[in-house]
Amino acid sequence: MRSAGGGRYREPLVAKSYDMIAQGSKSFAAASWLFDRATRERVWLLYAWCRRCDDIADGQTLGGELGDQSGISGRVKAIRALTRRALDGEPTADVGFDAFGQVASECGLTMEMADDVIAGFELDAAGWRPRGEKDLARYCYHVAGAVGVMMARVMGVPKDDSATLDRACDLGLAFQLANIARDLDEDDAADRCYLPMEWLAEEDIEPGQLMKPHHRWEVAELANRLVLKMDKHLRAAKLGTVGLPFRSRWAVLSAANIYGAIGYEVRRLGRDAWNHRVVVSRFEKLRIIAASFFEALRNNPIPPDEMPEWTRADILIEVRMAGPIPEPDFKPLPDEE
Incomplete structure (x- = not known):
């Protein structure tokens, strides 16, 4: 059955998303606590997808040192496929993409919006x-x-x-x-x-x-x-x-x-x-x-x-x-x- 968040419970999905922002961007993590709770949680969910896409494209972990840059084209294709699955409410077996499916369902985010972000990874893949x-x-x-x-x-x-x-x-x-x-x-x-x-x-x-x-x-x-x-x-x-x-x-x-x-x-x-x-x-x-x-x-x-x-x-x-x-x-x- 299709459901927002790929079938994950929202509370643990939010908690895992916060772990990602806390490790991946201390600046954003600090500022995010100033939001009201509902907005804060949605910001964390969206950040989790952004962080995961960046890590997959660059072969890194939570914004750390850049990894092997070979095969980036295939990784970008995977990002788009997983994002589509998340928007369709299908499980992706990845917290960052399931988080995107959850926040997209709550805030009306679309594949066109996601495509505008993914296009940046495609430029890198093309050696642009x-x-x-x-x-x-x-x-x-x-x-x-x-x-x-x-x-x-x-x-x-x-x-x-x-x-x-x-x-x-x-x-x-x-x-x-x-x-x-x-x-x-x-x-x-x-x-x-x-x-x-x-x-x-x-x-x-x-x-x-x-x-x-x-x-x-x-x-x-x-x-x-x-x-x-x-x-x-x-x-x-x-x-x-x-x-x-x-x-x-x-x-x-x-x-x-x-x-x-x-x-x-x-x-x-x-x-x-x-x-x-x-x-x-x-x-x-x-x-x-x-x-x-x-x-x-x-x-x-x-x-x-x-x-x-x-x-x-x-x-x-x-x-x-x-x-x-x-x-x-x-x-x-x-x-x-």
Whole structure:
């Protein structure tokens, strides 16, 4: 029989989802406790699917060290198949996907929303790299902006509230820009680069030489460009919190400010930003959460000097025009030949 959550009881599914967020993202885990109980549990369920998809695609465990990158195309195909099963209420034998089936049934999440996220993994599987800023915007949308939209739906934002969903997308874009800036060295070690090739050409950085010592000043400048974009999207995202319930507003602002702190620290460190992984200490997180309480209480966000160049509407046009990433060919199993 088909049922939400693949037949699992909801309570243990929520508990396992929390374990995943607690181990996989201490920043999100800390901010999530600020939500009311119902929203908090749904955020955990959605996070469990995001974390599991990321781990499967990258061959890692709870966001740890990147694993073997061979066979990624097959793993992405499995992600889509399991997601479809979860949405159909069928058991997947995987907590993360059953969690998605549960929260999707409660909040009206669709396969189209999930496909927008999975497309980001397909880009990685295809060895894709951005040529210009439009390509970078598209990638950031797939891996984070689309998640921001789903998170907004989980918080109860109506599907026709485009203005708030646009700001939720901005928050996801800001998070991913901070991630890219922080993880330039880790991505380079995995033969990945999310900086537009046009940016690299402008700085005369040769292929394969991004993280070499003699290019550290140029890399710091490129990271600064990412952080400037992050800042603009972060400020725009805060405009969308005005209509949220107080606890949701506090949680979103806390997460925004914690991730913003990561980006700003990368900028402050300059060429030394990749000597060790930039993190926000537990004490600093508590300080940010406390400051975000008063920011949420004032509920009067200051808009950016100018709104971001990247908009959800423009990105979606690019995404829909580009069409889906073609699925790779697969050899049939021996008994199917």
